[in-house]
Amino acid sequence: MKNKYTYLLPTIIALALAIGIFVGGKLNFNDTPEKLFTTNSKKDKLNRLIDYIDYEYVDDVNTDSIVDVTVNSILEKLDPHSVYIP
Secondary structure, eight states: OOOTTTTHHHHHHHHHHHHHHHHHHHSOOSSOHHHHTSOOOHHHHHHHHHHHHHHHOSSOOOHHHHHHHHHHHHHHHHOTTOOOOO
């Protein structure tokens, strides 16, 4: 004898999937689909690293200070007259 509610589980799963697709379509992602599947450009590596540290690092990190140190280190490599003023 079959349970009369056997259709309920597939219906709930289909409804949850449809809601997930709808909500996912409404979210505002900064990355375009082309950018998600390409390799990182050299300019984008620093941004991705800072974002990764900001979101995934265990402790709270002041990313502004990391950016300041990084920019100053980069400018020191150029010449003695290049200066970053925060």
